[in-house]
Amino acid sequence: MRYAGRDLADVRHIVYQWHPSLALWLRRLLAASLSVAGIAILCSVASAQTRVYIDVDQAGGDRLPLALPKWFGEEAAPQLASRMQAVLRQDLVNSGLFRILDAATYIDERPQSLDTLRYQNWAAIGAVGVIAGQLGLGSAHSQMVIELVLHDVLQQQSRLVGKEYRASRGRYREVAHRFSDVVFQAFTGETGPFNTQVVCVRPRSDRGKDIIRMDYDGHDPTVLVQDGALNLQPSLSPDGRSLAYTSYRDGFPNIYIRQMATGREQRITSGPGLALPGGWSGDSQSLLLSRSEDGNSDIFLYHARRRSLKRLTTYWGIDVSPSFAPDGQRFVFTSDRSGAPQLYIADMRGGSPVRLTYSGSYNTSPIWSPKADVIAFAGRSETDSLDIYTIGANGQGLRRLTDADGSYEAPAWSPNGRFLMYIGQRGDTWLRYLMRQDGQGKQLLASDEAACLAPQWIIRTSP
Numbered sequence: 422m423r424y425a426g427r428d429l430a431d432v433r434h435i436v437y438q439w440h441p442s443l444a445l446w447l448r449r450l451l452a453a454s455l456s457v458a459g460i461a462i463l464c465s466v467a468s469a470q471t472r473v474y475i476d477v478d479q480a481g482g483d484r485l486p487l488a489l490p491k492w493f494g495e496e497a498a499p500q501l502a503s504r505m506q507a508v509l510r511q512d513l514v515n516s517g518l519f520r521i522l523d524a525a526t527y528i529d530e531r532p533q534s535l536d537t538l539r540y541q542n543w544a545a546i547g548a549v550g551v552i553a554g555q556l557g558l559g560s561a562h563s564q565m566v567i568e569l570v571l572h573d574v575l576q577q578q579s580r581l582v583g584k585e586y587r588a589s590r591g592r593y594r595e596v597a598h599r600f601s602d603v604v605f606q607a608f609t610g611e612t613g614p615f616n617t618q619v620v621c622v623r624p625r626s627d628r629g630k631d632i633i634r635m636d637y638d639g640h641d642p643t644v645l646v647q648d649g650a651l652n653l654q655p656s657l658s659p660d661g662r663s664l665a666y667t668s669y670r671d672g673f674p675n676i677y678i679r680q681m682a683t684g685r686e687q688r689i690t691s692g693p694g695l696a697l698p699g700g701w702s703g704d705s706q707s708l709l710l711s712r713s714e715d716g717n718s719d720i721f722l723y724h725a726r727r728r729s730l731k732r733l734t735t736y737w738g739i740d741v742s743p744s745f746a747p748d749g750q751r752f753v754f755t756s757d758r759s760g761a762p763q764l765y766i767a768d769m770r771g772g773s774p775v776r777l778t779y780s781g782s783y784n785t786s787p788i789w790s791p792k793a794d795v796i797a798f799a800g801r802s803e804t805d806s807l808d809i810y811t812i813g814a815n816g817q818g819l820r821r822l823t824d825a826d827g828s829y830e831a832p833a834w835s836p837n838g839r840f841l842m843y844i845g846q847r848g849d850t851w852l853r854y855l856m857r858q859d860g861q862g863k864q865l866l867a868s869d870e871a872a873c874l875a876p877q878w879i880i881r882t883s884p
Contacts, residue, residue, distance in 0.1 A: 444669075484519050486520055486549055487551070488552070489551075491530055491531040492506075501590055502558070505567070505593045514864070516862065519604075528749055531553070535570055550573060550604075550608075557871075565588060585602055598617075602614075604615050618635060619879070621874055621876040622653060628716075629645055630652050631645075639873065645681075647754060652668045653666065656699065656708070659701055659705050663680060665678050687728075696710060696711065701748065707724050709722060709753075719737075719740050734754070739755075742755045747790070747792070750769050751768055762782050762784055784829055791834055795839055806828050809821075809832050822860030829844070833878040839857065841855065851874060852865060852866075
């Protein structure tokens with residue numbers, strides 16, 4: 422089976438039933454003396470079967486222990502195998518839900534076969550699951566064939582999930598990200614966040630800024646806009662076809678939309694006032710943006726097919742940073758109409774905006790979760806630092822997610838709505854971080870790339 426016309430193929434996708442006996446599972450859990458305190462493990466009965474998974478909403482500080490032993494066939498390409506295993510390991514650690522057990526503790530160096538494990542030996546070291554693999558090289562020198570299998574140690578169940586991939590060796594990171602998503606979904610029941618990408622701004626040494634796309638973990642960057650100008654605030658449409666961004670290439674900060682397939686561009690604003698793109702509608706047909714005229718910044722809606730602009734706010738002051746609700750019927754934005762920057766929600770059909778935030782003297786950069794009625798934003802805390810917060814669209818449940826130990830801003834939701842990416846400043850250096858939606862599992866996303874500013878977290882749109 423070809424994957425979306427690419428050379429990466431999911432030849433096999435085998436999903437097996439989970440845990441027919443909860444009592445047996447609990448006995449084995451106790452016998453193995455596994456420490457999973459703090460990880461919420463839920464059980465739901467359907468068709469006389471019991472499924473066990475991690476509740477991402479209630480997961481605590483402890484992480485589910487997994488084993489990643491040596492793969493069969495890795496001797497033929499040891500460097501390739503090592504790199505893929507490193508990606509798998511880092512993905513699962515980045516989630517804040519899993520930890521990979523130290524290989525020095527393994528009783529068995531690898532399983533007896535891809536489908537056969539001595540489960541008691543893996544249970545003895547505390548493993549809940551084992552990821553087994555078999556690596557082969559394709560007929561073409563640049564190709565690889567890899568089969569990855571997740572085993573359930575507690576239930577002693579072979580092939581809880583199995584997948585086989587055929588791909589060029591240069592795409593080993595994508596293959597690893599894909600199987601990390603498989604593991605994540607097997608334990609949580611939800612789509613994983615790893616086979617995703619980020620569109621962001623990369624500063625240059627000459628004070629210009631380029632727009633790049635890269636894997637969520639900072640690897641495999643591709644330059645999207647590099648024209649020597651100052652380019653800002655990229656916003657890629659959900660279908661991956663249109664990239665909106667602000668550029669000073671003509672001397673003024675106007676918004677351009679680039680067609681990703683052809684590279685053709687259209688300027689949709691003009692004049693000296695600052696114009697910045699916001700979020701796209703779910704159907705990729707409409708773009709929210711802010712545009713300034715004579716010191717007054719308002720929110721507009723650009724319709725891509727009709728190539729028309731419609732004014733949505735008319736307040737004399739600053740209205741910026743608009744973001745659509747998942748249903749496309751509302752949007753959130755920042756306004757200083759109350760005297761200081763606060764968040765407001767407006768209906769696309771009209772009416773007066775409703776103030777959302779009342780705490781703090783400076784709240785900005787709101788972004789609506791793609792999966793829930795929750796909005797993330799950057800706000801100034803009582804220590805005068807910028808932190809990342811979330812709040813319900815009804816104004817309830819305000820929560821500070823970062824720790825007032827630095828300056829954090831530019832939150833971006835993962836496509837599955839379960840994680841937040843954000844940037845933080847340490848001295849003159851901008852770093853990128855990842856955390857779960859409740860603020861737990863914070864992880865620094867280290868990479869060799871320069872700063873990644875104004876990140877937008879997207880589904881994978883290119884190899």
